[in-house]
Amino acid sequence: MKQYLYGIDFGTTNSALAIFDEDSREITHTIIIPSLIYFHQNAAEGYVVGDAAITAYLSDNMKGRFIKSVKQILSRSSFTETRIHNKRYNAADLVAIILKELKSRADQLTGQYCQKAVIGRPVFFDDDDVQKDTLAQTRLQKAVTLAGFTEVRFQFEPIGAAFAYEQSLVKKENVLVADLGGGTTDFTYLTLEPEKANSKDRKSDMMANGGIYIGGDTFDSAFMWEKGTPYFGKNTKYEATLGKVLAVPVSLFANICSWEQMNFFNGLRIKKDMEDYYFFSGNDRKFKNLITLIDNNLGYSVFQSIEQTKITLTEKNEATFRYHQLGIDIEENISLSEYEQIISRDTERIANYLETFLHKNNIEPNHIDSLFLTGGTSMIGSIQTLFRNKFPHVKLNSGDNFKSVAKGLAYSGYLFEN
Template structure:
């Protein structure tokens, strides 16, 4: 049996793999990649098989002038029962096929580093892939099939916030009751655990795990909020079309709901939908804002647009005002966003849902705020200031901690290997 196992955090935005030496219980290497795929469209179907992953996917997507299939937020498709497969070139890909490409990419780098084929892994999963139990189970089964395709024969699933807890535990000097809050691109997950630096090498930790839960809101939700409030008015939201003389109606709401999330934007990129939007353009009196919508879809500008949204969100982590601007293919707009507007008008509803869930979570398990020694916030979305403020205001600034926002989960997944083995005995 190999002395190495892998901890794998397949994320909505980024994915990470850590190599754990089980003889020392120390991490010896970390590999990361954006969770992106690009399949080029050269006019020759067989060329679509020459896909790219991660940063290379972005580079080739830009070099090709956005000709091809660019995929992000693949993790969010796992619980989608209606997604069976998709044809790219001459081949059909299931969602597990697509996920496995990223897992294979990470595994290959790790195998080359350790000099052997490692087939054992601890794979992270959110507390909720979906709030529907049937869809949640489907997502994990699909992730299991992806792991098998990638070459893993022995693998365990661990809740992502529990993985983060095991990472935080190694920073402690004494026992603590810790609420781990893991905020990713797709979900906000919580775990409540007794952590003890003297127990990091113990296998049986069942008694320390008090509660876990989560809600299907994450960084992508905040991106969608920015797009809805500040982006969609520049693509025709609020414009009317005159389908019959003297009778004007608002453009279909579905246009704007779909352009507010990356994975739904592709729904508009069909002949039928492009035709419908083209008709709306004519019936709106050739309104330039509706022309913007057509251009956005026809010129495949979604990725570029959402990168600007992400930049705006990142700028607001350290500035009191940021600019959301976009200038591509005759689409040109600029929107100033203050921190006050961002917090109280743009993302306020999703912030309230997260806070309401947190309060219900603590109430369900009869935990008072004063009983919790620390809040460990991790995940890229944890850096959103209004989100962090919820915890600061409720628990106190001195209790709110953070670590490696992007890799804490992957490291903790590897650390939890012996715990999972013990649980399954």
């Protein structure tokens, strides 16, 4: 019987699984699905995962419970559980649902119930916070167990990306890997060479790693704050008492800029507050959009429009932020320079962290032979410019932005030998 190992990249936006045949030492298949869960409005219908979640969400007229960016809540101590159809789900439960879906699809391809896997994790789940990082790792470990894996090792995601890149090399290189995903930006500096691919001991090749809690979702949140929230009543005034006019609390709009908060932004108290603000604002039309957004679980579709705007701007100098749903009408042209200004604070934070990372680890830019960028966020123009300006002498390489990490994790079987 063949022996298989699964390399699993559980991501904020997408999750991937690479199947590694340990006999032939080859990757036979790679599966990728959106990291999405949809609980049907009718509890008896259960839930669906991945692309099917989007289809069901739309066919149910967005009346069920749609869960996105589950990875973001792993490090959040404030999140303990959510109740869906009178059943409690904690962070590990939600992550396990996605991992089980990946495993089930892979098992169908291999014809086996594989229990051996290398699971990717960011260098830091939430910046350099040991307590949050420990919480996230504990939850992820529990989710992996719930998904049915018993032989497990964890590997930093950028190291996984590096091992995927190593398969294409013809000579030894000192490589700086930047993995820019939906939730984090991670760096690893290491030595790669074709002769060492799949070797059992790579510890001496790992020279430095680090990460910062900024990714594609951070950029989307900044965009939502600047360009989205005005359409949902950010500047709404209401009459608190006779003759006393106040602004609606800005915290309401900060919450809709963060998907993991919007996911669970459905308490009775907050809904009552919003109805009161709406009434005392004189039924402000744009604030009504906020109520419609929350009541009809439209968050995902709004952020899909933001994502599409972002993708268009990786290829063109202008895009239209367009959204028309249940009376919410957004149609606004966005220039590339305008978008880059919106995300400039976060790109600058990445640039500053990179500078700190290089200095802290005594890495001279002229000692770097190659740059390898992976992750969907690496395609953004200002990110590419950041690296080109910092390392003008080095070629910028990239692989499959959504499968590289999973493939590299599958090549990390040496972890089981230690």
